[in-house]
Amino acid sequence: MRDSVVLAGSLNFLALGDIMQLLGANSSTGILRLISRYAADPGFIYFENGNPINAACGTTTGIEAVYELFGWTDGEFEFTKENILTQRVITKSRMGIILEGLKMVDDGQVKRVGPGAVSRKQIATGSTDATPIVKGPMVDYMYVADEEDFFDGEYIVEEGKHGSWIWVILEGVVEIVRETPEGPLPIVRLGDGSFIGSLSSFLIQGHIRTATALAVGNVQLGVLDSQRLAQEFAQLTPEFRGFLVSLDKRLKQLNERAIELRQKQLSTEGYLDNKKPVIKQGSTEEELYIIREGNSSIVRHDEIGQIPLVQLYKGDYFGNIPFLDLGHEPEFASVLANKNLKVRKVEIAKIQKEYNNLSTTFKNFIDNVSTCISVSTRVVCNYYKKYGLRK
């Protein structure tokens, strides 16, 4: 199958409108497949002689599906050259579709699917109850040591138990749940390509599971060669390791926020008082900082209010991370701090270089953490809307 892929890349770089023009100019016949980490199913557009003739995106088909796919601003695409047997249902001209699609995105008739998309539209329109799903890129089998199957409802890991295995989901959906006095609270759902297990598995102190993972439907998992990953982790510079641990802390804290909101225990205390913005939401900060002294907090400003997300302490990192998209500062959240905060600028180029030198699986693993952060932020915002702050 894969060898017939003739064109592949990132939607981030080449948007759907451009791909369609390119395929049109080339009069290509085949299938364009789009994968987004923020959508449960891939999208398909069928081309005949450069013209789209049919499409599918989730349950929608035909022209509507094409328009929906215009909202996918982040993801991957691949075009396979093959004969098309599906019937022609789209008759509109290529350029007409592109212009209409882009207009619908600008008008907000089509939902944007990507990091940070929440802060734009979804809060107002999307259903807030559904637990969002996180998917990852294609699995690199080099690191898969063994395969395991779990049946519907089976526990894969349990909160509070010991364990340091890391799995990658080959097929199926896994729900991550946190135990609360009110019963289990779903945090996020993981799909194909996502990882189960956190960075703390590599750390020496404690391999205590921080959440429960539950199979939803039958699930096939790949057990990762964690020895190899841990070795890779150990060889990183202390700075990069600190950076990763700080990311992991962010994710854990976001889950805490969700629980606090569920119990109506969250207040802005400690997040807002006496603090001034160091980085304003929507600004174009380009540096990355590490905290030497004091603390700071990350808060998202939204039409529904100021949502406290994370507290950062000594050794934590904040600022612009050019290679990861957390859906946090600088674009989608502010960093607040009082006068006691002392920071040091981090050489971002060095961090980026180290990131680029990682193995595919490790890179995917970190990307997964960052996607989880962005999605968990959405969950926190949804819970904020549903339950509000402590009265």
Place this chain on the structure above:
Amino acid sequence: MAIFNLKKREIECKVVFYGPGRCGKTTNLEYIFGAYKKQVKGEMVSINTEGDRTLFFDFLPMGLGKIRGCDVRVQLYTVPGQVKYSSTRKLVLRGVDGMVFVADSLEVRREKNMMSLKDLQSNLKEYGKSIFKVPLVMQYNKRDLAEQGIPLMPVEQMQRDLNRQLKVPAFEGSAVKGDGVGVTLKECLKLTLQSLQREFKWAQ
């Protein structure tokens, strides 16, 4: 930058009509679509955006000859001016080869014209182009309204307002009647092709 379509042996270039809302960009294109039926290839695509329309169609100018044995196909576009249509604007303005700026002759629209021109400049800049380098032609539209006693700006004033620094060819027009539409387009195509020729000189 025009696209070479090696399969069809065509050079596709893009001409965009720009201007403030309701200045007659769409009317210009509609007139071209009707009057040059023979040269129009394919259908006209019209997308309704709020209070404005985006138009697109393919246009095959004949008698312009070939460049390096390739037919030249021109794609004519209009673009919605409103800020929120950034995705559409981006797609349309990326790789633009020639532009027509349609200005509204009504006295009350004076400011709108200047703002739109400024907007065009900053938009082009975003895509790495300079308004001084892109082949550009101006059209002072709605001249016919003078007959009905509607106050219009004199052409000299519009030249001063809009064309003092640019010094591009400018034409009076009445898109509703079709006056000046042909010359504007012709001049723009001429400039566009000249600039393409210059760009492709290495190929000679």
